[in-house]
Amino acid sequence: MEPAKKIKYDKRTGLVKxxxxxxxxxxxxxEVRSKLYDWGLWPNEVEEVISELIGNNFLNEERFARAYVSGKFSIKHWGKIKIKQGLKLKKITDKMISVALNTxxxxxxxxxxxxxxxxxLPFIKESDPYKRKYxxxxxxxxxxxxxxxIIEVLKSNNLP
Known part of the structure; x- marks a missing residue:
């Protein structure tokens, strides 16, 4: 069986997609850069498409970072450390990360x-109070x- 043929797009089609x-x-x-490379665009075409997307406001790093922070915090209930790691993996700058986390x-x-x-707490099956807290x-x-x-919140709410 032949491997599936990889579809290759030209710059114009790549931009529309x-x-x-x-x-x-x-x-x-x-994410967009990776996708464009997956679609077979050349490096210079990828950067031109990225520039055009930014110019037309389809791509905005700050808006992305804020949306990411908002979603991971309010929906997934992640803490700032985990959110920051996720943004770093997406190659967001430290300055942009701190702006977004401050929201x-x-x-x-x-x-x-x-x-x-x-x-x-109810799901932690441990009788030893120290192990339970740990x-x-x-x-x-x-x-x-x-x-x-974490310690501050647990202490001020009399949790284990």
Whole structure:
């Protein structure tokens, strides 16, 4: 059986497809760049298409970063550490990452840590209070929350 033929697009078709790809949801430049290479465009064509997408406001790194932060925090309940790692993987600049992370309200952030902890607690089957607390803190750190904030939230709410 022959391998599936890879479709190769010209620059114009690549631009049209990239516009609809970006219109569907916010994308990072890196995601679009990878997609354009997948479609067989040459490096100079890829950069021209990227420039055109930015010029026509189909591609906007800050808008992408803000949307990413908003979604991962409010829907997935991720902490800032995990969100930051995700943005770094998408090749977003540190400056843009900190601008986007600053859109998270501090009180909402602490409230999310608390709610996530309260939701997880009943599922931790451990009688030793120290091990129980350790498991809870480890879980919350895995969600990307900062250990000092976790400890502060647990202590101020009398959780294990």
């Amino acid at each position: 990239a516009e609809s790809y970006c219109a569907y949801q916010e994308r990072s430049q890196q 998270i309200d501090y009180d909402d952030y602490l409230e999310t840590i608390l709610k996530t902890a309260e939701k997880k 498991k809870l803190v480890t879980y919350l750190m895995g969600k990307g929350f900062e250990s000092d904030l």
